[in-house]
Amino acid sequence: MMRRRGVTWLLVLLTLAVAIAEDNGKPALWIKGTTVTLQCSGSGKWTWKKDGKAINDSTSDLIINKYTDQDNGLYTCSDDKDYYIYTNLKVCEGCVELDVTLAMGIVFGDVLITLGVILMVYLCAKRKAAPASAPPQRAPRRQPNTAQPSDSTYQELNPETIAKDVYSDVKRK
Known part of the structure; x- marks a missing residue:
């Protein structure tokens, strides 16, 4: 058990040593509000250029306050080697950075809603379309050729007064 812990710590320390050794002067960029900081790590005298034109700054950090679209371009920091940083940024005061997990949560919540x-x-449409507790009663069918009871409301047709026009009677074939 103790030996296992020692091996684990050794691996952690080796990983940290490799990570520190990997930092070999690669440039970095930070944005905070409308301030943009370009950094070339290392020691010595640095020369900064923007789009090939020299900038009067000899430190490893180039700080640009109130960054605008005119500040976009190719920055070069030189010591023994040239390092290039191309910027095409949109910055604003009070900007909020959108977290990927927050965005995914919003999309997931929207899908659930x-x-x-x-x-x-x-469910509402299904409830409205569902039949009532008892189906409606259908009217009974009339029996064919059954004599209707005589009713004083209706009079029998007089064969003498029936019209003899073309469409006045039904001709069966």
Whole structure:
């Protein structure tokens, strides 16, 4: 058990040593509000250029306050080697950086709400379309050729007064 812990610590220390050794002067960029900081790590006298024109700054950090679209371009920091940083940035005061997990949570929540609305609409439509507790009664069918009881409301047709026009009677074939 103790030997295992020692091996684990040794691996952690080796990983840290490799990570520190990997920092070989690669440039970095930071944005805070409208301030942009370009950095070339290392020691010595640095020369900064923007789009090939020299900038009067000899430190390893180039700080640009109130960064605008005119500040976009190719920056070069030189010591023994040239390092290039190309910027095409949009910065604003009070900007909020959107976290990927927050964005995914918003999308997931929106999908869940939409599915909930769809389910509610489906259930309401199904309830309205469902038959009542007892199906409606159908009217009984009339029996063919049955004599209707005589009713004083209706009079019999007089064959003498029936019109003899073309469409006044039904001709069966």
